[in-house]
Amino acid sequence: MKAELDEWAIARALGRVAKYLPDRSKDKALVLARNSIDPSARIRALSGLINVLPPIHQAAAIQEARTAIHSLSNPWLRVRAMLILAIRLSPEAKDRIVREAFDTTLNIPIDWVRGRALNLIYGHLPANLLDRAIEAASRLQNLDMRTVALSSMSNRLADQLVSEVLRDIPSIGDESLRADALKDVLPRLSFDQLKPARSIVDNIQDTAARVNALSVLAGQLSGTERSAAIDEAFNLARHADDDARRADLLILIAARLLTGLPVELVNEIADAIRRTIEPEIRADLFDKLIAALPADQQTIVLPEALGAARSIEKAASRAEALSGLIGYISIDQREAIVHEVLAMLQI
Numbered sequence: 001m002k003a004e005l006d007e008w009a010i011a012r013a014l015g016r017v018a019k020y021l022p023d024r025s026k027d028k029a030l031v032l033a034r035n036s037i038d039p040s041a042r043i044r045a046l047s048g049l050i051n052v053l054p055p056i057h058q059a060a061a062i063q064e065a066r067t068a069i070h071s072l073s074n075p076w077l078r079v080r081a082m083l084i085l086a087i088r089l090s091p092e093a094k095d096r097i098v099r100e101a102f103d104t105t106l107n108i109p110i111d112w113v114r115g116r117a118l119n120l121i122y123g124h125l126p127a128n129l130l131d132r133a134i135e136a137a138s139r140l141q142n143l144d145m146r147t148v149a150l151s152s153m154s155n156r157l158a159d160q161l162v163s164e165v166l167r168d169i170p171s172i173g174d175e176s177l178r179a180d181a182l183k184d185v186l187p188r189l190s191f192d193q194l195k196p197a198r199s200i201v202d203n204i205q206d207t208a209a210r211v212n213a214l215s216v217l218a219g220q221l222s223g224t225e226r227s228a229a230i231d232e233a234f235n236l237a238r239h240a241d242d243d244a245r246r247a248d249l250l251i252l253i254a255a256r257l258l259t260g261l262p263v264e265l266v267n268e269i270a271d272a273i274r275r276t277i278e279p280e281i282r283a284d285l286f287d288k289l290i291a292a293l294p295a296d297q298q299t300i301v302l303p304e305a306l307g308a309a310r311s312i313e314k315a316a317s318r319a320e321a322l323s324g325l326i327g328y329i330s331i332d333q334r335e336a337i338v339h340e341v342l343a344m345l346q347i
Contacts, residue, residue, distance in 0.1 A: 006314065006316045006317060007036045007037065007038050007041035007042075007045075007316075008038070008041045008044070009314075009316035009317050009319065009320040010032065010033075010036065010041070010045060010316050010319070010320075010345065011033070011036065011041045011042075011044035011045035011048065012044070012048075012320050012323070013316065013319040013320040013322075013323045013341060013344075013345060014029055014032065014033060014045050014048050014049060014345070015044065015045070015047070015048025015049075016048075016320075016323035016324055016326065017323045017326065017338060017341050017342070018048050018049050018051070018052045019051075019052055020326060020334065020335075020338045021052055021338075021342075022338075025342055025347050026049075026052065026053060026054075026057075027057075028346075028347035029049055029345075029347050030046075030049060030053065030057060030061065032045070032345060032346075032347055033045035033046045033048075033049055033061075034046070034064065039068040039069075039071050039072060039081075040072065040077055040080075040081055042064075042065075042068050043065045043068045043069060043081045043084060043085060044081075044084055046061045046062075046064055046065040046068075046085075047065055047084050047085045047088050048088070049061060050062060050065075050085075050088050050089070051088055062085070062089070062093075065081075065085050066085070068081070069081045069082055069085065075104050075105075075107070075108045075113070075117070076108065076113050076116065076117055078101075078104055079101045079104050079105050079108075079117045079120065079121060080117075080120060082097050082098070082100060082101035082104070083097075083098070083101060083120065083121060083124055085097060086098050086101070086124065087124070094124075095126060098121070098124050098125060098126070099126075099129070101121055101124075102121060102125060102129055102132075102133070104117075105117040105118055105121055105136075106136055111140050111141050111142040111145055112142055112145050114136070114140065114145075115137065115140050115142065115145030115146065115148060115149040116145070118133055118136055118137050118149045118152075119148065119149050119152045121133070122149075122152055122153050123152075130153075130156055131156075133153065134150070134153050134156060134157065134161075137149035137150045137153060138150065138161070143168060143171060144171070144172045144173060144174070144177065146168075147165055147168040147169055147171075147172055147181055148172065148177050148180065148181050150164075150165050151165050151169070151180075151181040151182070151184040151185040152184050154184055154185045154187070154188045155187070155188070157188065162185060162188045162189070163193075165181070165185050166185060166189065166193055166196060166197065169181050169182050169185070169200055170200055170203065175204050175205065175206040175209040175210075176206065176208070176209045176212075178200070178204060178209065178213075179204055179206075179209035179210065179212040179213040180212070182197060182200055182201070182213045182216070182217075183212060183213055183216040186216050186217060186219075186220055187220070189220065194217070194220060194221065197217060197220075198217065200213070201213045201214050201217055207236050207237075207239075207240055207241075207245070207249070208240075208245065208248075208249060210236060211233050211236050211237055211249045211252065211253065212252065214229055214232060214233045214236070215230075215233050215252060215253045215256045215257060216256065217229055218230045218233060218256075218257055219256060219257060230253070230257055233253045233257075234250070234253060236249070237249035237250045237252075237253060238250070243272040243273070243275040243276050244272075244273075244276045244278075244281050244282075244285060246272045247269050247272035247273045247276065247285050247289070248285060248288070250265070250268065250269050250272070251269060251285070251288050251289055251292050254269075254292055255291070255292040259294075260294055260297070261292065261293060261294075261297065266289070266293070266297065266300060266301065269289055270286075270289065270301055270304065273285045273286055273289065273304075273308075274304075279308060279311045279312045279313070280312055280317055280321070282308045282311075283305065283308040283309045283311075283312060283321040284321070286301060286304060286305035286308050286309075287305060287321070287324050287325065289301055289305075290302060290305055290325070290328055298328050302325070302328055302329070305325055305328075306322070306325060306337075308321070309321035309322045309324075309325060310322065315344045315345075316344070316345075318344055319341045319344035319345050322337060322340060322341050322344075323341045325337070326338060326341070
């Protein structure tokens, strides 16, 4: 069983089930987290448990996670691990770790990696570090990453810098990154800037990237332009080259642009998911669909989502998928699902 368990799947499952853990299982969960060989997975597992542990174990788990963080030689992995821990700590402790992560980010020697780290950390920074982050992003020599990093900071950029970002987005070689950059900067664009934004969308050839950008652009439009953009996004999604991608894109559009999903659309998405062969992908798509639905519609697909999760062969991946559904389960049935997950994890 142990060899079958993927450490990252274990870590994510522990984090999802943590607040439902019975007291008798907490010590076993902590042992399972500590047994992860991969330090990044061990940090994720320990971090997920911290807030449910008794104080005597909590301080030790935090210190163990910090020790594992400092054992990571890759600065990108170290920054990511710091944030995984920081978001689960008190405001004061979070602030200290985030500042340390920011210092680590500024010292990353490779432009592309430093830009990725700035992207990741920006939303967690205290107010007095935001301008320094923007300055660091502005100094990146790699134009693609400079544009991507600055676009993620668009809520605080000066208008001139927003215009520079919009100007440089078409030169981003990777269409997924191009779409993400446009998605991030769109809320800051003026009415006059929506036309060049539309031109950027029209020049994206990859279906998923184009739907990603188009579904956000539609939210900034009104009237017939908005309707046309929504129709185009749905049409592109429906002509995606496989059922899994079709379902994923339809969920993305619906989650961003619709306040409630028509039953016909829910059935269309569910049918595409059912035709998806890989159990892990099928379970993940049902999870995404449930998250996009209002509470009164979630019960429509919840039984199939549970069935998809239970059909996964590997125990750790099965536990991960099932644990992601616990929050949607009615209270009277939740305990049984929790026990099912704990049995898969052998705790």
